[in-house]
Amino acid sequence: MTQHIPDLPEQLVPESQLPWFKRLVARMFGGGLSRLRVQHAASWLHGQADGFRSGHGAGFDYGFKEGHAEGFEEGRQVLLISDTRPQVLRAPGIDDHLFDDWRLPLSPELKKQIKADVAALLPAYAQPSAAQWKMIFSDTPSTSVVAGAGAGKSTSLVLRILLLTHYLGFELDSMTVVTFTRESRKDFISKLQQIFTLWGRPLTLKEARDVVRTFHSRILPMVRSLPGYSQLQAFETLSSRALLSEDEGDSNPFDLRINDAQRQQLNACYHALYSRDERFRETLAPLCRHALQLKELERDHPDVQKRMAVTELAAKRDEELCDLLEDLWFAAGAWPIKGIEPNRETLEINGSKFHCHGYIPQLDAWVVLGFDPRENPQISRPGAKLSVRAEWAVKRTLFRAFCSKPLIWLESYEDAKRVLSTLAGDASAGPGFDYKLKGELSSAPLLDCFVSAASFIENLGLDVAAAVGDMRFARDDPDRFFFEALSLYWRALEDHLLTQTPPVMTYNRMFSLFGENTPQNFKLLSHEQLRPLSHLMIDEFQDVSPQIVSWLRASLREIRSRGPAMHIGRGAQRSSLLCVGDDWQSIYGWRGSSPKYFMEFNKEFSSPATTRVMLSDNFRSHQHIIDAAEHIVRAAPSIAGKRAKASGELKQVVPVKVLNRDIQDLVARLTEHYNAGDRILILYRKISDKLLIEKDIQSVVNLDSSLAPEDRRLKQLTYHSAKGLQADAVFLIGDCQHLTSSPYKNQVYRMAGLGKDAESDPYDNAQKDEILRLAYVGITRAVSHCYWYLESQDGQGPNQPKASDRIPKGKAFFEDLRTSNG
Incomplete structure (x- = not known):
């Protein structure tokens, strides 16, 4: 730092700074005084000046240093006592994660050892890909695996279980692998046992069954642990025969048949x-009337137009027809019917007078007797050109188009018995109507x-x-x-x-007992009952329902809240969730399932860290099969970045062939593939489609049925039930089409928060997407050949979208062989 020296008085100005004349005089005068040894005032003054300068410099240095030190200390003290607290006070945030922030202890050395063991013990074709290893080695609390059709996920899941148990010391009773159906569970158990045996850890069937479960078989023991419910039975598995214990809780969640x-x-x-x-x-009366009431027919319907011409002639003979029909019903003991007043009320139909047979006061509806199908169809009135059955058909058509009153048309004697039981209040056999x-x-x-x-x-x-x-x-x-x-x-x-002995409960009610709205019920469960849900691995996760998601989240939240005390003395600590799925294969929306929970996995299952794996390799189909299926389904919302590629052995690529519905062509191609030794799937949308071809393919069906079960190569299934299967050649019968709108399902979909905001028809829109996914599932069952037989496009309504609308022109992976007049 440069010091500033103040101006000096004239007498203290140094000699060297004086003008030259004064400097000369001063030297001469000063020299004389020195020789005379007389006091030299100037020298004294200059000495004083030198002392002033040196004293000022020292004082400045000392003062600056001392002042700086004291000032710095005062400043530091001011900073230390400054109020740095936030102006706005906030409450602590909520940690709403379902998992602790932890990682699996997977060192590079351990990964290397596992890979070496797999290379030595599994055949070359079963060696995991890089993406599959990422799934197996995921160390985060939550993992979502997007696995397309034919992705080889089962072996990867088994190796994941092997990693946790054999290499990390997790107990089997700390984990659950969830499959959706009894069939998929059986297949997975077999693969689990095979691979564990290769590692010198053979599992008994019971050990494997205990870890591989359906959701239903896991919730049942939880509810049975509640006081008074140890013998609880599930309504869905009630049966007139005793169930084997190992099958209990192992029902197909998509089977709606009532036994x-x-x-x-x-x-x-x-x-x-x-x-x-x-x-x-009171609520049943309008339902019964609506159910039994003759359904309307549009007046421009071809049948109506054809029979309008004979309206007047039919009316003239109607009383005779009524007499004959009543005679037939009376002879069969089906008329009169208690609760129906015999009454030949006259009704005007298309300008002519026709007659009823009776009136039901309870339903405020008129009754017409029909022609029972068990009667001789050749019966006719004397002199009539038409049979009674034909005359009855004309009358029925005219009534459907022109009758303005509530009308019940009894089609048969059996119908009459059901109506009779309903009117008589005999509810022991149920309502008695559809x-x-x-x-x-x-x-x-x-x-x-x-x-x-x-x-x-x-x-x-x-x-x-x-x-x-x-x-x-x-x-x-x-x-x-x-x-x-x-x-x-x-x-x-x-x-x-x-109130039954033992008590009975539906599975849905069981799940609701342990959902997010009832967390208090978990306090009734011991650690042992909850521990199997600690490390969950769920297959087909795209098909979960909101009900299941609520149960899973509530269970994981409870496990985390119990903390380390739940895992004392055990190798398995904390909790994790690994979900495998494919939103393109979500096809159970009609049962309440939704791909939303898989597509928005990170949001729905909050975690400190999540791993996402994309299994893009398809080890089943060639690239044309893959591209054709993906082209159909891409119009539906899906997880971004998905595109599968054919892997494994190189296969000859042939396009998916689209053909007119031609039974002879189908039989010829089917026979050719069967004789070549191929495995075959015939998939249909409606039972009527199956019945239509049944007679023509009977020779192949009979031949296949004569073989041992393991040697059979032909299966006939619905699109839905074929999921998870594959065949060399797949025959798709019929389109995937959205036919109806469901007002009540749209309403409850909105209540459940499914669909987009302010969407008026969220369920209908979801179903329009689902028909594309259903076609994707059907096509991707094929290894080498896929044939898609479709009805003529004529007569399709504009509001009935169908998957075949997405079949492109000019793409190598589709070959459209339909003719315009098909």
């Missing part, structure tokens, strides 16, 4: 509720409809009564009464089932 034991419980509950609840009886909800493709017995609708609502994680209370229908919509009746019936059924 005799289940129907007995449904009918008993119905009878009790019908007897005691007046409002329930019902068809808007949006469903066909009618079914009323109680079956109740079970189906309630299951759909509960699969979405909703309570039936609460959901019904939030629904809205038009005043004259019979579905309004259906859901009111369902709400009353479902509550009664749950209570009825629990």
Whole structure:
């Protein structure tokens, strides 16, 4: 630092700084005084100046240093006591992760050892790819594996289990591998046993079965651990025969068929509720009338147009026809019917007068007797050109098009018995009529409809009564009464089932007992009952429902909350979740499943760290099969970045062939492939499609059926039931088409938070995407050849989208052989 020296008085100015004349005089004068040894005032003054300068410099240095030190200390003290607290106070954040922040202890040396063991013990074709190793070695608490068709995920899952148990010391009873169906569970257990044996750790069948489960077989023991429920049975597995213990809880979640034991419980509950609840009886009357009422037919329908010409002639002979039909019914002991007043009321149909046979006051509906199909179809009136059956068909068509009154047309004597039991209030055998909800493709017995609708609502994680209370229908919509009746019936059924010995409960209710809305119930479970869910590996995760997701999240949250105390003395610590799925293969939306939870995995299963793996190699199909299937499905929302490539052995690529529905062509190609030794799948959308070709392919079916089960090479299945299977040649019969709109499913979909914001028809839109995914599943069953037989495109409505709309022109992976007049 440069010091500043202040100006000096004139007498203290140094000699060297004086003007030259004064400097000369001063030297001469000063020299004389020095010789005379007289005091030299100037020298004294200059000495004083030198002292001033040196004293000032020293004082400046000392003062600066001391002042700087004191000032710095004061400043430091000021900074230390400054108020740095935030102006706005905030509460602590919430750690809502389902897992602790931890990692699997996988060192490079351990990974190297595992890879060496796999290379030595598994054949070359079973060696994992780089992506599969990423899945096996995932060390984060949560992992999502996007595995397309034919990705070889099963072996990777088994190696993951081997890693946890054999190399890291996790106990088998700390983990659960979830498969969706009994068949897939059986296959996985077999593979698990085979690979563990290669590592010198053979598993008994019981050990393997204990770790490989369905969701249903895991929830059942949890509920049975509750006081008073040790012998609980699942409604879905009720049977008139005793179940083998190892099959218990191992039901197919997508099987909706009602067996005799289940129907007995449904009918008993119905009878009790019908007897005691007046409002329930009142809701059934409009349902019964709607169900039995003759369905309308558009007046421009070809059948109506054809029969309008004989309206007047038919009316003239109608009384004679009524007489003959009543005679037939009377002779069969089916007429008169209690509850139906015989009444030949005259109705005007297309300007002519026709007659009814009776009136039902209870339903405020008119009755016409039909021609029972068991009667001789050749019966005719004397002198009539048409048979009674033909005249009856003309009358029925005209009534469907022009009758303005509520009309019940009894098609057969059996129909009459069912109506009779309903009118008589005989509820012991159930309601006695079928019902068809808007949006469903066909009618079914009323109680079956109740079970189906309630299951759909509960699969979405909703309570039936609460959901019904939030629904809205038009005043004259019979579905309004259906859901009111369902709400009353479902509550009664749950209570009825629990009073049985042993008690019975639906799986959906079991899951709801341990869902996110009922976390307190987990306090009733011991560590041993909860520990198997610590390390979860779930296959086919794209097919989970909101109900299952709620149970999984609640279970994982409870495991984390219990902390280390739950794992004392054990090799397996904390918890993890690994989910394998393919959103392109999500095809169970009609049962309440949704790919949303897999597509938004990180959001739905919050974790400190997540690994995502894309298994893009397809070890099943050649590239044309893959490209054709992906082209169809890409119009549906999906996980970004997916594109499969054919791996493994090189295969000859042939396009997917699209053909007109031609049974002879199908039989010829089928026979050719079967004689060549190929394995074959015939997949159909409707049972009618199967029946249509059954007779023509019978020779091949008979030949295959004569072989031992392991040697059979031909299977006929629905698109849905073929999932997970493969064949050299696949024959697809029929299109994948969205045919109806479901008002009630759209409503409950919105309640469950599925679909986009402000979307009016979220369920319908989801189904439009699902038909594309269903076609993808069908095509990707093929290893080498795929044939897709379609009906003529004529007559398809503009609001009925279908998967075949996506078949492109000019692409090498499709060969469209349809003719315009097919």
